[in-house]
Amino acid sequence: MIVYLDNSATTKVRKEVLDEIIEANENNYGNPSSLHRMGLRAEKEIENSRKSLAKLINAKPEEVYFTGSGTESNNIAIFGLSNLNSKDNIITTRIEHPSVYNVFRKLEKKCKVKFLDTDSSGRIDLMQLKENIDRNTKIVSIIHVNNEIGTIQDLESIGEIIKSQNVNTKFHVDGVQSYGKLKIDVNKLPIDTMAFSSHKVHGPKGVGGLYIRSGIKLNSLIYGGGQEKGIRSGTENTPGIIGFGKACELINSSFSEERNKLYQLKGQYIKRLTEEIPDTKINSPADSIAAPHIINVSFKNVPGEVLVHYLEDKGIFVSTGSACSSKARDNRIIEALNISKEYEGTIRISLGYFNNFEEIEYVVYNIKKSVEDIRFITNKRG
Numbered sequence: 001m002i003v004y005l006d007n008s009a010t011t012k013v014r015k016e017v018l019d020e021i022i023e024a025n026e027n028n029y030g031n032p033s034s035l036h037r038m039g040l041r042a043e044k045e046i047e048n049s050r051k052s053l054a055k056l057i058n059a060k061p062e063e064v065y066f067t068g069s070g071t072e073s074n075n076i077a078i079f080g081l082s083n084l085n086s087k088d089n090i091i092t093t094r095i096e097h098p099s100v101y102n103v104f105r106k107l108e109k110k111c112k113v114k115f116l117d118t119d120s121s122g123r124i125d126l127m128q129l130k131e132n133i134d135r136n137t138k139i140v141s142i143i144h145v146n147n148e149i150g151t152i153q154d155l156e157s158i159g160e161i162i163k164s165q166n167v168n169t170k171f172h173v174d175g176v177q178s179y180g181k182l183k184i185d186v187n188k189l190p191i192d193t194m195a196f197s198s199h200k201v202h203g204p205k206g207v208g209g210l211y212i213r214s215g216i217k218l219n220s221l222i223y224g225g226g227q228e229k230g231i232r233s234g235t236e237n238t239p240g241i242i243g244f245g246k247a248c249e250l251i252n253s254s255f256s257e258e259r260n261k262l263y264q265l266k267g268q269y270i271k272r273l274t275e276e277i278p279d280t281k282i283n284s285p286a287d288s289i290a291a292p293h294i295i296n297v298s299f300k301n302v303p304g305e306v307l308v309h310y311l312e313d314k315g316i317f318v319s320t321g322s323a324c325s326s327k328a329r330d331n332r333i334i335e336a337l338n339i340s341k342e343y344e345g346t347i348r349i350s351l352g353y354f355n356n357f358e359e360i361e362y363v364v365y366n367i368k369k370s371v372e373d374i375r376f377i378t379n380k381r382g
Contacts, residue, residue: 003363005363008350013204014246032227032238042236045245046241049066049242053196056251059186060214066208067209067228068206069205070195070200073196074099080231081139081218083138084110088112090114090139090140093116093118094116095151097147122149122151123151123153126154133165133169141171143173145178148346150285151285155189158171171193173193175196178291179209182259192213194211197209203240207237262352267287268360270295277299278300279300279301283297293352295349298345301378310370310374
């Protein structure tokens with residue numbers, strides 16, 4: 001039995017999406033910039049996909065730009081908003097995805113970077129945010145849903161604080177883990193830019209999206225033929241964009257049902273794991289401030305990496321955290337939450353469209369058995 005529970009790292013492409021990608025590769029392979037009929041047809045399909053992406057966040061289609069990934073979207077937004085000098089400052093959190101955190105570390109060479117603290121649930125301190133914004137604050141970048149523990153930040157309150165303190169400060173949001181999972185209405189949120197990604201919502205890899213509010217000007221990072229209104233030059237990945245659009249169309253058609261299913265699955269996993277395995281700690285916060293698809297869990301004195309490989313042998317695929325930082329020996333996000341040493345060996349179970357309730361029994365049984373085996377071996381060696 002194969003049970004894939006690493007959907008926050010990447011998702012399986014849905015059949016309907018794959019069919020659209022194959023069709024595009026076989027019959028709609030013209031360059032969207034070409035003036036002939038095949039080029040115009042490809043351009044039309046791209047614009048249809050742009051509408052599907054925009055609908056998920058209630059944006060105007062012309063506010064949505066296609067990129068190569070969520071990482072690229074974050075980089076384009078942050079560097080594109082940056083015209084920094086030594087007097088300026090920019091603000092982010094210590095629990096950002098590497099595609100934001102490492103950009104801010106890079107920008108430390110140009111200006112002052114301020115890192116916000118979080119509480120034990122991963123929420124930022126709004127008063128600390130307010131106190132740190134001044135007339136020289138150029139950018140605040142906050143992850144909407146943390147990729148490792150699933151904490152949801154209050155974007156409305158954060159945005160209101162930013163704009164009340166300095167109306168010229170730009171507010172960027174990493175929405176890669178929230179896009180398609182939570183209801184987002186950019187018309188009700190005071191954000192300027194937001195990044196998202198195709199392969200997190202059962203679309204293909206190699207395609208990202210970037211929302212840029214009308215009137216916001218970004219400096220280009222890539223120069224060439226001026227595609228995507230100069231924001232991201234380069235021939236568009238037409239089949240990937242069409243696939244991304246189809247994935248968003250499918251989400252739009254059954255958003256509430258799929259979100260509710262994920263919350264129910266998550267609830268069952270948490271209930272069964274905590275009831276059946278002693279010394280289990282759920283690091284993800286309560287559902288009122290947590291995404292429906294991410295469960296971060298620790299088992300006392302069980303190394304996360306060891307447990308991942310035990311489960312892999314049973315056909316169960318989970319992770320120890322972000323795939324983008326899985327090679328690192330430390331975990332910046334877990335450290336920021338001040339989790340005790342004996343519970344630092346965490347795993348992340350992340351759910352998606354293809355998961356179902358029938359898998360739970362098999363997964364919980366094998367996690368329990370693996371935890372017992374690891375504890376027995378480590379205690380015997382000790």
